[in-house]
Every structure is written in structure tokens, then in C-alpha cells.
Amino acid sequence: MDDSKPQPTPMTSGLKLTANGSTSIPDPSFYRSIVVKRILRYLQGTVTHGLHFRRATNLTLMAFSDSDWGSDLDDRKSTTGYCVYFGNNLVSWxxxxxxxVSRSSTEAEYRGLAAVTTEIVWIQSLLSELQVNxxxxxxxxxxxGAVMLAANPIMHSRTKHxxxxxxxxxxxxxxxxxxxFHLPSQFQVADILTKSITGLPFESFRRKLMVTSSCDISLRGDVKDNKVS
Structure with a gap:
């Protein structure tokens, strides 16, 4: 694998795996080896990458939440992803x-909001103990829909579950x-945590997650600027 060509992403874009609906292969270890090789080829091209931290003057918490509705084809459960920044630095994901199982994309997204809100409450508690305002x-x-539900004081019967x-x-x-707040999907950083995406968007979101090469000295702008760039 040392001389293999690196892959830009760890997984084929748009791929949806399922335990059913396809012919079983005689040797499952062969399939598993292919998956591992794909990941190793991705890692080979990112061996110099790491989570970049830098000094920040703006000590605010900002999070991105996303859910891929019914993404598991076997049980139709959704995948939730979130990332939390303290200043410009990624501190939780x-x-x-x-x-x-969520009955709608709004429900799936709202469950994601609840998950990241729980994480933020915990981080706030920690910062409070450290006397950081x-x-x-x-x-x-x-x-x-999820954003409107968070602000709407009226209870809807379809949300009781x-x-x-x-x-x-x-x-x-x-x-x-x-x-x-609502954010257009093309700027949703947490999208990279819920589904396999193509090379250029993947690299863009990875950079916004502050994952960058130690050889790259051209990192510019903060995450809030990158959100809408």
C-alpha cells in the first residue's frame, strides 16, 4: 500500500450499503479487504493532516447540526452528526x-438539534467551572422545519412522538x-459527518473542521467566515 495512489475521500460518494438486496459473495474477507484498502489509501494521502488549533480572541460556542434521514437502508434509522467550535477551534464532534426511526426529515433533524444542545449544555457547564464567560x-x-419548531411555542400533534x-x-x-438559525445545505459543515460526499465538498468541509496538513501554511479565515464562503 506504500506505493498506491491516495484516495481523496475514505468512501465512495453517495454509496449506500445494505445487508440485503445483493448476492452474497463466497469470501466475505475479500470484500472487507477492499474496504480497508480504500481507507488506507485515503490515510496515505492524509498522513500529515491533523486537527489545527490556534489562539482565538472570540470565545463563543458555535455548532453545526445535520441529519441524514432514513440513511440506513436496513432499518431506516437516520444518522446524526454535529460539530462544536469554541472560538475558531473544533472542540467536539x-x-x-x-x-x-424518524417519521420525517424534520423529526430527524430535530433529534440532531437535541443531541448537539445536550453537548453544548455540558461544555457550558465545564466552561463555567473554569470561570470562562x-x-x-x-x-x-x-x-x-426544525428551526421553526425550535422557535414556535405552539405544540403540534404530529410532534408528540x-x-x-x-x-x-x-x-x-x-x-x-x-x-x-437556518443555514443553506451547501454551507452545512456537519454534512461531512452524516454521509459520503464528493471530493471537492469533502475537502472544503474537512478544512472548515480545522483538519489540515502540517505542511499547509496558507490556512486563512475563521470558521464563521468559511461558513458562507
């Missing part, structure tokens, strides 16, 4: 499958503990 954290979500998440996020919004 997650990518995991949701425990329950911060402004109201901001969460960016690319699902307009995720009522606890609904009230948890809404309470934080109403008490101004967090702010939730």
Missing part, C-alpha cells in the same frame, strides 16, 4: 445512528440559553 451559543441547522426532545430544545431557546 459526533456521528452516530439515531436510536429510533461566553456569549449565547449559536446552532446552525439546514432544515427550516419526540415531545421530550421538542421541549428540551425549545426551553433552551426560550430562555436564550441557545440560538438556532
Amino acid at each position: 459526533s456521528s452516530r445512528k439515531q436510536r429510533a 461566553t456569549a449565547t451559543p449559536t446552532i446552525y441547522c439546514d432544515n427550516l 419526540f415531545e421530550l426532545d421538542l421541549y428540551f430544545v425549545r426551553d433552551k431557546v426560550l430562555t436564550r440559553a441557545i440560538q438556532v
Whole structure:
């Protein structure tokens, strides 16, 4: 693998794997070896990459939340991803499958909002113990329905099956503990944590996650600027 050509992404763009619907292969180890080789070829091209930290003057919490609705073709559970920045530095991130099946993309996205809100509350508690004062954290979500639900005080019957998440996020919004804003999908940094995407968007989002090569000395702008660039 030392002389193999590096791959720009760890996974083929748009690929959806399933345990059913295809013919079983005689030797599963062969398939697994192909997957591993793809990852190794990606790692070969990124051996100098790491999470970049730099001194920041703006000590604010900012997060991006995204969900890929029904992404698991076997059980139709969604995948949630989020990333949290303290200033310009990435301090927390997650990518995991949701425990329950969501009936709509709005529900899936709202469950993601609840997950990142929980993480922000924990980070705020830690910063409070360290006597670090911060402004109201901001969460960016690319699902307009989820953003409107977070701000709308009216309870809808179709949201009763995720009522606890609904009230948890809404309470934080109403008490101004967090702010939730809509963000167009093309600027959603957390998109890289929920699905396989193509080379150029992948590289752009990876850079905005502050993952960069130690050889690259041309890192410019902060994450908030990159959000809309």
C-alpha cells in the first residue's frame, strides 16, 4: 500500500450499503479487504493532516447540526452528526445512528438539534467551572422545519412522538440559553459527518473542521467566515 495512489475521500460518494438486496459473495474477507484498502489509501494521502488549533480572541460556542434521514437502508434509522467550535477551534464532534426511526426529515433533524444542545449544555457547564464567560451559543441547522419548531411555542400533534426532545430544545431557546438559525445545505459543515460526499465538498468541509496538513501554511479565515464562503 506504500506505493498506491491516495484516495481523496475514505468512501465512495453517495454509496449506500445494505445487508440485503445483493448476492452474497463466497469470501466475505475479500470484500472487507477492499474496504480497508480504500481507507488506507485515503490515510496515505492524509498522513500529515491533523486537527489545527490556534489562539482565538472570540470565545463563543458555535455548532453545526445535520441529519441524514432514513440513511440506513436496513432499518431506516437516520444518522446524526454535529460539530462544536469554541472560538475558531473544533472542540467536539459526533456521528452516530439515531436510536429510533424518524417519521420525517424534520423529526430527524430535530433529534440532531437535541443531541448537539445536550453537548453544548455540558461544555457550558465545564466552561463555567473554569470561570470562562461566553456569549449565547449559536446552532446552525439546514432544515427550516426544525428551526421553526425550535422557535414556535405552539405544540403540534404530529410532534408528540419526540415531545421530550421538542421541549428540551425549545426551553433552551426560550430562555436564550441557545440560538438556532437556518443555514443553506451547501454551507452545512456537519454534512461531512452524516454521509459520503464528493471530493471537492469533502475537502472544503474537512478544512472548515480545522483538519489540515502540517505542511499547509496558507490556512486563512475563521470558521464563521468559511461558513458562507
